[in-house]
Amino acid sequence: MNLFYTQGDYGLLQCARNCFGETYGNERQVREMVGRQKDQRVPSELVPRCPHCGAPMVPNLRVGGTFCEDRGWHEAASRYRAFCEAHSGDRVLYLELGVGDNTPVIIKYLFWNAVGRNGHATYACVNIGGACAPTTIAGRSILVDDDIDELIQNV
Numbered sequence: 432m433n434l435f436y437t438q439g440d441y442g443l444l445q446c447a448r449n450c451f452g453e454t455y456g457n458e459r460q461v462r463e464m465v466g467r468q469k470d471q472r473v474p475s476e477l478v479p480r481c482p483h484c485g486a487p488m489v490p491n492l493r494v495g496g497t498f499c500e501d502r503g504w505h506e507a508a509s510r511y512r513a514f515c516e517a518h519s520g521d522r523v524l525y526l527e528l529g530v531g532d533n534t535p536v537i538i539k540y541l542f543w544n545a546v547g548r549n550g551h552a553t554y555a556c557v558n559i560g561g562a563c564a565p566t567t568i569a570g571r572s573i574l575v576d577d578d579i580d581e582l583i584q585n586v
């Protein structure tokens with residue numbers, strides 16, 4: 432499966448300062464922290480540090496101005512752009528599950544614009560209290576104001 436983790440990946444760590452532009456898988460560290468945590472605290476020596484600058488390592492999530500778009504992110508972005516271009520006039524379902532309002536320009540608005548440009552595309556959104564679409568694509572939008580987990584369990 433090809434995924435584009437445009438907003439980041441909880442399975443990766445990056446330098447809090449993004450001093451070197453790379454990420455690392457964190458499964459081993461997370462499993463060790465889970466195994467040795469007490470009262471939701473881990474021993475200080477388990478807190479990962481950047482091998483280059485010594486800053487804490489943090490989950491690779493788009494927060495603040497230090498998000499690390501590593502080589503894998505750029506490769507996925509290229510694949511995603513190529514897919515969108517290759518299918519810009521095809522029947523495409525833009526399925527949005529639980530996207531919040533913090534960074535709508537990253538996913539939501541791009542989906543709305545893509546559906547607006549392609550008369551064969553459909554926009555579907557599942558989100559408690561956040562399922563909406565502009566009137567320009569209302570006729571090709573499926574909006575479900577419901578819990579994603581419950582919805583999938585009932586499909």
Ligand SMILES: [Zn+2]
Nearest residue numbers: 446450481484
């Ligand atoms: Zn660093």
